[in-house]
Amino acid sequence: MATTPRTRPRVLVLGGGLSGTLAAAALAPHSESVDIVERHALPDTPRPRRGLPQAGHAHMLWAGGADAIESLLPGTTRMWLGAGAHRVSIPNGMVSLSPGGWYRRCWPEAQYLISAGRDLVDWAVRSQALALAGVRLRAETEPVRLLGTRARVTGAVVRHRDGTEEALEADLVVDATGRSSRAPDWLAELGAPAVTETVVDAGVTYASRRYKAPIDTAGWPVINVQADARLEGAGTAGTILPVEGGEWMVSLSGTRGGEPTSDDDRFTEFARGLRSPLIAEYLDRAEPLGPVTVARNTANRRRHYEKSRVDGFIALGDSATALNPLYGHGMSAAAQGALALRDLAASGDITAPGFARRAQRAISRPAAAAWLLAVGQDALFPGAIARKPRFADRLTSRYVNRLITTACSDFTVVAALTDVMTLQTTGAALAHPRVLLAALRGPKLPPLDGPALNPAEEAVLLDGPSPRADDAGRRP
CATH class of the missing domain: 3.50.50.60 (FAD/NAD(P)-binding domain)
Structure with a gap:
C-alpha cells in the first residue's frame, strides 16, 4: 500500500x-x-x-541588527532610507556625553545605526x-x-x-x-x-515627544546624554534621534526617584536637568508636534x-x-x-x-x-530590583568605566566599545590585548570641556543660518 x-x-x-x-x-x-x-x-x-x-x-537599530535584517530580507535597508530613515555613522555621527565625558568626532566610522520611527x-x-x-x-x-x-x-x-x-x-x-x-x-x-x-528592574520611566527640527536633518547627528550610575541619586538620560519627515524623536528617561512625567510643560525642564542641558537647548528651538508619551514597563x-x-x-x-x-x-x-x-x-x-x-x-x-x-548598568542604580553585585561584577564595572573614560580620546577603545554596543561582536572583544593595554594607559588627551559640535549644529543654538549638517566639517 x-x-x-x-x-x-x-x-x-x-x-x-x-x-x-x-x-x-x-x-x-x-x-x-x-x-x-x-x-x-x-x-x-x-x-x-x-x-x-x-x-x-x-x-535605535544598531548595525548588528540592521545587518541581520538585511541578510534575512535583502533590500530592507534601501526601503528604510528611501522612506526617510537616516544612516548614522558611529562615533563621528553622535554627539554623546558618556559617564567618562564627551566623545570626540574626529575619527573614521567604526559602525553605524539606522535612525527612524518604529x-x-x-x-x-x-x-x-x-x-x-x-x-x-x-x-x-x-x-x-x-x-x-x-x-x-x-x-x-x-x-x-x-x-x-x-x-x-x-x-x-x-x-x-x-x-x-x-x-x-x-x-x-x-x-x-x-x-x-x-x-533586573531599575524602575526606568520614559517620556518621549516628536518635534519638527529647526534644520534640515540630513546628516544630523544623534545627540545623547547618558546617565552615570556612579553618581548619587537617580540616573537620568536623554536622546534626540533624527527621523523621517525632517523631525526629531526625543526620549528622556529616569530611574526610580527621578522619573519624567507626561506634563508637556515640564518636558524641556527635565531635559535641562540632565548632566548637560544640550538637549533642552535644541528643544528650545524646535516645534513640538504632539503631546508627551510615557512608558513605565x-x-x-x-x-x-x-x-x-x-x-x-x-x-x-x-x-x-x-x-x-x-x-x-x-x-x-x-x-x-x-x-x-x-x-x-x-x-x-x-x-x-x-x-x-x-x-x-x-x-x-x-x-x-x-x-x-x-x-x-541597571543593577547599579539606586533602588534597582536585582541581585546584589558581587566582587566580579564590581571589578568588571570598574574596568568598563575605565574603558568608557579612555574611549573619549582613544580610537582603539571607542572602536571596541562600539563593536560591542552595536552587537557586531561579543564582550570578549573588550579583553583583547590592544584594548587592555589602552585601558591601562588611560586617556591620551584631556577631556573636552563641551560637546564637539560642527558649525551647522552650533548655528542652530545661535539661531543663525541653518546649512545642511553634512556639508560642514567637524571639529574634534
Whole structure:
C-alpha cells in the first residue's frame, strides 16, 4: 500500500510585530506555510498601529541588527532610507556625553545605526516578509492557548474578531507576542515545567515627544546624554534621534526617584536637568508636534526557554528576553535571534526532536550579550530590583568605566566599545590585548570641556543660518 509523502512543515507565528515577521522570514524557506496570527489590524503603510505603544519612543537599530535584517530580507535597508530613515555613522555621527565625558568626532566610522520611527522600521520588514512565498497574515486574530502535550506543542487555538475560535495545527509554533506574552501560563496548562525568569528592574520611566527640527536633518547627528550610575541619586538620560519627515524623536528617561512625567510643560525642564542641558537647548528651538508619551514597563526580563525540553515551541524577541529600551538593543537582539534561527533551520529538519531547544539556545546567545550590557548598568542604580553585585561584577564595572573614560580620546577603545554596543561582536572583544593595554594607559588627551559640535549644529543654538549638517566639517 502506497504511503502519502510527508509535506513540508507548517509554522505558526504568534504575533505580527517585528519579531514575528522576522521569524516568518527566517522559517519561510524551510516550511510549506507560515501563518502569522496578529490580534490587531496591520497597516500597509508606515503609520501608527494598535498594539505598539513603544512606537512613540526613540528607537535605535544598531548595525548588528540592521545587518541581520538585511541578510534575512535583502533590500530592507534601501526601503528604510528611501522612506526617510537616516544612516548614522558611529562615533563621528553622535554627539554623546558618556559617564567618562564627551566623545570626540574626529575619527573614521567604526559602525553605524539606522535612525527612524518604529512604524517605518516595522513596515519595511513586514512588507518584505509578507511578500515571501507561503507567508500569510491572519490579522485581528488573537491566540488564546496552545495545543499539545507537556512534551510537544502542536498548534494553538485562536479567537477571531467575531468571537469564534479555531484550532490551528502546526509543526512549529513561535511566540513573538512580546513582553506581555502568556506563553508561560499556556505551557503550564499543558503540564510543561515552569519557565524560570530573571528580572533586573531599575524602575526606568520614559517620556518621549516628536518635534519638527529647526534644520534640515540630513546628516544630523544623534545627540545623547547618558546617565552615570556612579553618581548619587537617580540616573537620568536623554536622546534626540533624527527621523523621517525632517523631525526629531526625543526620549528622556529616569530611574526610580527621578522619573519624567507626561506634563508637556515640564518636558524641556527635565531635559535641562540632565548632566548637560544640550538637549533642552535644541528643544528650545524646535516645534513640538504632539503631546508627551510615557512608558513605565521597562524592566529587563529574561525567560529561560533555552532550558526547556518542550518540542515544537520557540520564543523570540521580547517574549524570551525583554530589555530596558534605554540601550536600544531590543530590535537588534531579536533580528540576530531570527538570523540564528534561519541558519539552524537550514541545517536540519525543524520538526526533529530537540530542534526547538537547539534553536532556543541559538536565539539566546545574541540576547544574552544584549542582556549583559543592559543589566550590568541597571543593577547599579539606586533602588534597582536585582541581585546584589558581587566582587566580579564590581571589578568588571570598574574596568568598563575605565574603558568608557579612555574611549573619549582613544580610537582603539571607542572602536571596541562600539563593536560591542552595536552587537557586531561579543564582550570578549573588550579583553583583547590592544584594548587592555589602552585601558591601562588611560586617556591620551584631556577631556573636552563641551560637546564637539560642527558649525551647522552650533548655528542652530545661535539661531543663525541653518546649512545642511553634512556639508560642514567637524571639529574634534
